[in-house]
Every structure is written in structure tokens, then in C-alpha cells.
Amino acid sequence: MTQTIGRDAGAARLGAAGAAVTVATTLSNALAYLVPVLGARRLDPADLGALATVLALGAIAAVPGFGLQIAVAVHRARRGPTPTARLALLTAGVTAGVTVAAAPLLTVLLRLPVALTLLLAATTFATVLAGRWLGELQGDQRFLRLSAGMTVLALGRYGGLIVGLALGAGPVIALLLATVTGLLVLPLLARLARTARPGPSAAPEDGLRPTHVMTACGATLAMLTISYADLLLARQLLSADGSGAYAVGAVLTKGALWAPQVVTLLALPRLAQGDRRARALGLAVILACGAVLVGAAALGGELAFRLAGGADYLHLAGEAPLFAATGALYAVVFMLVNDRVASGARFPAAPLWVATAGLAGAAVLVAPRTVEGILTCALGAAALTAAVMAWLALRPRDPADTGSGPLAPDPAPRA
Numbered sequence: 001m002t003q004t005i006g007r008d009a010g011a012a013r014l015g016a017a018g019a020a021v022t023v024a025t026t027l028s029n030a031l032a033y034l035v036p037v038l039g040a041r042r043l044d045p046a047d048l049g050a051l052a053t054v055l056a057l058g059a060i061a062a063v064p065g066f067g068l069q070i071a072v073a074v075h076r077a078r079r080g081p082t083p084t085a086r087l088a089l090l091t092a093g094v095t096a097g098v099t100v101a102a103a104p105l106l107t108v109l110l111r112l113p114v115a116l117t118l119l120l121a122a123t124t125f126a127t128v129l130a131g132r133w134l135g136e137l138q139g140d141q142r143f144l145r146l147s148a149g150m151t152v153l154a155l156g157r158y159g160g161l162i163v164g165l166a167l168g169a170g171p172v173i174a175l176l177l178a179t180v181t182g183l184l185v186l187p188l189l190a191r192l193a194r195t196a197r198p199g200p201s202a203a204p205e206d207g208l209r210p211t212h213v214m215t216a217c218g219a220t221l222a223m224l225t226i227s228y229a230d231l232l233l234a235r236q237l238l239s240a241d242g243s244g245a246y247a248v249g250a251v252l253t254k255g256a257l258w259a260p261q262v263v264t265l266l267a268l269p270r271l272a273q274g275d276r277r278a279r280a281l282g283l284a285v286i287l288a289c290g291a292v293l294v295g296a297a298a299l300g301g302e303l304a305f306r307l308a309g310g311a312d313y314l315h316l317a318g319e320a321p322l323f324a325a326t327g328a329l330y331a332v333v334f335m336l337v338n339d340r341v342a343s344g345a346r347f348p349a350a351p352l353w354v355a356t357a358g359l360a361g362a363a364v365l366v367a368p369r370t371v372e373g374i375l376t377c378a379l380g381a382a383a384l385t386a387a388v389m390a391w392l393a394l395r396p397r398d399p400a401d402t403g404s405g406p407l408a409p410d411p412a413p414r415a
Contacts, residue, residue, distance in 0.1 A: 267335070
């Protein structure tokens with residue numbers, strides 16, 4: 001009886017945490033969406049293009065921040081509290097430094113004002129550094145505070161932009177305000193992550209190292225690359241109308257991909273502790289979510305395309321379940337890649353890079369230059385990658401694969 005009550009209470013807490021993180025994620029996405037909407041109404045086409053380009057560069061530059069968060073969360077869940085300030089500052093500083101070094105090239109190639117590229121470095125520093133505290137909260141499974149931290153970061157990252165655009169400021173002033181708000185929220189994140197009674201610290205030899213962050217960054221970059229590869233190929237290989245139609249369909253792909261990501265976020269600390277039940281349960285929830293979304297796309301394909309792009313794209317309604325299935329399969333892949341990172345695999349994202357190369361080769365050399373042709377390649381790549389990652393997850397562990405990896409498990413239980 002007591003065990004049943006404990007399980008029920010644990011499930012209730014996990015459900016509340018999942019709901020809170022989902023709300024925080026939704027709010028973050030809504031704020032990110034509001035920026036281009038306001039920009040389209042407040043800026044002329046030239047300024048809007050410059051701002052959109054800088055935001056895209058910012059999304060790429062933020063990858064080390066996600067990698068830092070994953071590495072800190074995995075390490076903290078497995079080893080306990082460990083100093084992260086120095087490595088976090090190093091990661092943020094190197095990322096910002098690379099951005100500054102690339103500023104002259106970006107200014108020339110992308111026709112951007114120098115001020116925008118320099119401000120991009122400052123905002124990148126703040127965004128990447130925030131990954132430290134989000135990772136600590138995630139690793140400690142303090143998910144309600146994590147949801148608060150995600151909300152604070154989103155307000156800092158996009159709040160200044162929204163205020164600046166709403167007041168009629170240009171891209172430079174708006175990004176300057178975003179830089180200020182992004183830096184101002186960092187002390188709030190540090191306060192959220194502070195623990196009243198910190199647990200035992202990890203031994204020095206078990207400390208977080210740059211290789212941990214590099215592995216997680218590489219995995220994050222691979223996940224983003226493969227999930228956007230089909231869209232880039234469509235832009236390159238199809239006509240303007242065809243690439244636009246594919247972009248509308250890709251909205252369904254991204255929806256099916258990102259809808260269940262809260263499951264991966266909640267499961268990561270358990271995966272780091274080798275909890276196979278958490279992995280199985282997480283995969284079951286992601287598969288169920290994917291099945292519902294694919295079914296909804298099959299039944300309401302016309303409505304989905306009408307909402308995503310308008311009546312001009314209703315001729316693609318029959319492809320709606322294929323777009324959704326591609327995203328649903330990538331959601332499974334993302335869960336399994338995080339599991340590989342958490343288990344200390346040497347090259348957790350290697351299958352994704354191979355699949356990306358295969359997708360590009362098939363689209364360029366074999367597939368017809370149509371929306372259906374690119375989509376078939378993307379769906380095939382997603383299915384094969386999910387199958388390979390599932391095989392890697394379910395096969396017996398090879399000590400050569402994980403024994404000396406950057407986040408390798410403890411050789412023996414810790415006292």
C-alpha cells in the first residue's frame with residue numbers, strides 16, 4: 001500500500017514537472033515566434049532580412065549552450081555536484097570569441113552591419129553561459145525550477161528584442177536591448193540553481209572536462225543538422241514554389257519532432273544513471289505521441305496544411321502523414337542520441353552524420369526533383385537512423401564503446 005502511494009505521488013510530481021516544462025517550452029517558442037512577426041510589421045525588408053539572418057546565426061551559435069547543459073546535467077546526475085563555473089565561462093568565452101573573429105567575414109558575406117555581428121557575440125555569450133545553470137537544475141531533477149529558469153532565459157533572450165521592435169527601434173538597438181536583458185537574467189538563473197544543502201562533491205578526477213562538453217555539442221549539432229537537412233536540400237534542388245511548399249510541410253515535421261521533447265528532457269538524468277526503465281517508458285511515450293500526431297495528420301491533412309500555409313498548399317494534404325512521420329521518427333532518434341551521450345558512448349552521433357550524408361547523396365543523385373522525392377529520402381533516412389540507434393541502444397553494452405568514453409559510467413557503485 002505504501003509503495004503504491006509512493007509511486008502515485010512520484011507520478012504526480014513527474015506529471016506536474018512535465019506540465020511546467022511544457023508550458024515553459026511553449027512560452028519560449030511563442031516569444032521566439034513573436035520576434036519575426038513584430039519585425040515584419042515594424043522593419044523595412046532590408047532591416048528585417050538583416051535581423052532574421054542574425055537570429056539564424058544566433059541559433060547556430062547557441063549550440064554550445066545546449067551541449068553545455070546536456071554535459072552538466074549528465075555529469076551531475078551521475079557524479080553529483082562538481083565545479084562548473086570555469087568550464088562554463090570557457091565554453092561561453094570561446095563561442096563568443098569565435099563569433100567576434102568571424103564578424104568581418106559575416107559582415108561582408110551576409111551584408112550585415114558590423115554592430116549586429118558584434119552584438120551577436122555578446123548575446124551568444126549570455127545564452128551559452130546560461131546552459132550551466134539549466135544543466136545543474138536538470139541534473140538535480142529540480143524540474144519546476146528548471147521550467148522557471150527556461151522562462152527566465154527566454155524572457156532575457158527575446159524580451160529586449162520584442163520591446164525594442166514594439167517601440168519602433170531598428171535591428172541594432174533591438175539587439176542591444178536583447179544583449180542587456182540576456183546579461184541581466186544570468187544572476188537570476190544562478191539564484192534559481194543555488195542549492196540550500198549541496199550534496200557531496202565529485203572527486204577531482206571525476207570533474208567535468210571540456211571533452212564532455214565537446215561530445216554533447218557534437219551530438220546537439222548532429223541532431224539539428226539532420227533535422228534541417230531535408231529543408232536545405234529542398235531549397236537547393238527544387239524550384240522556388242517547390243521549396244516553399246516543402247517548407248510548409250516541414251512545419252508538420254518540426255511539430256512532430258519537438259512536441260515530445262519534454263520527455264527526453266525529463267528522462268536525461270535517469271538515463272545518466274543507467275535507468276533502462278526510464279528509457280523504455282520515455283520511448284513508449286514518444287512513440288505514442290508520434291502515432292497520435294501521424295494519425296491526426298492522416299485524418300486532417302487538409303486542415304493541417306491550411307493552418308500551416310493556407311489554401312495554396314492543400315494539394316499536398318496527402319503527404320501530411322509522411323511529413324509528420326519523419327518528425328516522429330526523429331523524435332525517437334533524439335531520445336536515443338541523448339541516451340548514448342548519457343551512457344558515455346565514444347561517438348554518440350556518428351550514425352546521424354552518416355545518415356545526413358546518405359540523405360544528401362540520395363536527394364542529389366537518385367530522387368526526383370519534387371517535394372515527394374525529397375520527402376521520401378527524408379522519411380527513409382529518419383527510419384533507418386531510428387532503426388540503427390534502436391539497435392545500438394538494445395544491444396549488449398561493449399566496454400570498448402563506453403568504458404573510456406567522455407562520460408563513461410562509474411566502474412563500481414559509489415559509497
